[in-house]
Amino acid sequence: MTKADQAASLSVKGRIITGLALAGMMGVYIRALAYTPIEQTQGPAQKIFYLHAPAAMTALGAFAATGLASIFYLWLRDQRVDLFAAASAEVGVVMSVILLTTGPIWGKPIWGTWWSWDARLTSTLFIFLLFVGYLVMRGALEEPVIRAQHSSVIGIMGLVLVPFIHLTVYMFRTLHPTPVILKPSEPSMDSPMLATFLLSLAVYALLYIGLVVQRYALAVLREARSEEAANGIS
Amino acid sequence: MARVLSAAFTIAVKDLAIELRTKTAFMSALVFAILVLAILFFARDPTAVASIDIAPGALWVTFTFAAIVGLNRSFLLERENRALDGILLAPIPRSSIFLGKLLANLAFVFTVEFISLPIFVLFYNVEVWSRLPALIAVIAMTTVAFVSVGTLLSSMVVRTRFAELMLPLLLLPFLVPPVVGAVQVTSRILAARPLSEMLGWLKLLVAFDIVFFVLSLLLFEVTLEE
Numbered sequence: 001m002t003k004a005d006q007a008a009s010l011s012v013k014g015r016i017i018t019g020l021a022l023a024g025m026m027g028v029y030i031r032a033l034a035y036t037p038i039e040q041t042q043g044p045a046q047k048i049f050y051l052h053a054p055a056a057m058t059a060l061g062a063f064a065a066t067g068l069a070s071i072f073y074l075w076l077r078d079q080r081v082d083l084f085a086a087a088s089a090e091v092g093v094v095m096s097v098i099l100l101t102t103g104p105i106w107g108k109p110i111w112g113t114w115w116s117w118d119a120r121l122t123s124t125l126f127i128f129l130l131f132v133g134y135l136v137m138r139g140a141l142e143e144p145v146i147r148a149q150h151s152s153v154i155g156i157m158g159l160v161l162v163p164f165i166h167l168t169v170y171m172f173r174t175l176h177p178t179p180v181i182l183k184p185s186e187p188s189m190d191s192p193m194l195a196t197f198l199l200s201l202a203v204y205a206l207l208y209i210g211l212v213v214q215r216y217a218l219a220v221l222r223e224a225r226s227e228e229a230a231n232g233i234s
Numbered sequence: 235m236a237r238v239l240s241a242a243f244t245i246a247v248k249d250l251a252i253e254l255r256t257k258t259a260f261m262s263a264l265v266f267a268i269l270v271l272a273i274l275f276f277a278r279d280p281t282a283v284a285s286i287d288i289a290p291g292a293l294w295v296t297f298t299f300a301a302i303v304g305l306n307r308s309f310l311l312e313r314e315n316r317a318l319d320g321i322l323l324a325p326i327p328r329s330s331i332f333l334g335k336l337l338a339n340l341a342f343v344f345t346v347e348f349i350s351l352p353i354f355v356l357f358y359n360v361e362v363w364s365r366l367p368a369l370i371a372v373i374a375m376t377t378v379a380f381v382s383v384g385t386l387l388s389s390m391v392v393r394t395r396f397a398e399l400m401l402p403l404l405l406l407p408f409l410v411p412p413v414v415g416a417v418q419v420t421s422r423i424l425a426a427r428p429l430s431e432m433l434g435w436l437k438l439l440v441a442f443d444i445v446f447f448v449l450s451l452l453l454f455e456v457t458l459e460e
Contacts, residue, residue, distance in 0.1 A: 074456060126407050126410055127407075129406075129407055130404075130407040130408075133403045133404045133407065134404075136400070136403060137390075137391075137394060137400060137403075137404060140394035140395045140396060140400060141393060141394055143393075145459075146393055149456050149457065149459060150390045150393070150394075150457060152456070153386070153390065153453045153456055153457055154390075154404065156449070156453065157383070157386075157408065157446075157449065157453070158407075160445060160446070160449060161407065161408055161411075164411040164438070164441075164442055164445075165407075165410055165411060167411070167438060168410060168411040168414045168415065168438065169414075171418075171434060171435070171438070172414065172418075
């Protein structure tokens, strides 16, 4: 089996996983809207939390994966690691767009404003823009090895930058609701709500895997084609 | 160590000599800085916002943009006639190239900053004499942060298409912590606040300087591999 054939079969697997994830997403919608109690103070607006928070966790997880893959690339010098880093960054950017759209839709009725320069919003925005820059730079580099080296440098620098940005905007001021789930004590959430949230998180994780697998397969196919083209010319 | 530094010094002197003969980048950065300072003065409602309120922000936006103009020049210079290949062939450590470029960029950006600072004082009518040492210290700390990351990124973007557009896109996210910190400290200095109110931001600036200088130095070698 050639590299291209392997990539094609991987792409099919990716599509199946993505399909399952999208079906699961429907389940999340139904469960969140019909079978989860309405939150006492925020009312129906809180429902968006089941999309917003899992998207946030997936986005940050995706960027962290890109950063770690960048370190591993410099160590192993394996092109596959670089292609995974790029695929993960791309899916992270998509998840950030979900995060940054659902946030203001919730913010308007609850905070009374679409956008606020709160610490967590601002950090997310800058990290999102950094990774958009990462993808734009990849697009502007032709040579695969140089592209991989440069990307891994930005990935590692980004990993170190995140705590600095977070500290900076935190020192500026903060308004975002404090974490209700990831905190040392027990989650301060009703159990049906927590169940919906965890279901959604699982669905998002599956969606991440499905999209990354597809994107990775596509990148491998593209590399294989450009190699073929290069061999054809010489 | 001495060899690394002397090679770095040679590269810095070379870069500055080229700049001194043409002065193109220097004059563009300086005029650009003055233009930005003047335009930002009008970017407010004069009956509602005093110029002193926007002065720290205006100063740092100006310095950021002027630094980007200078940093773009650093490696584009080496792209002409494939001069970078010549430097890479020289029997010197790669860290010398980074340190040399860093020194030249620091000299360039500092010169632009110290000529535009009096113009800033004149335009925005700020009282600086008594606070000048503190102000210079903040400018120095922040410029080291700009230039460390900027030197690394400018060595990378030369290989891309649209290098001049790519540098601000990649560099600006990294400038968020130093610029926000510098603006906070500068506004407290201009308002004659005690040191204790700026200590947190100063710590952030120092930490950023150290972490990103070391990281840029280490990662620079990767960007020059063939």
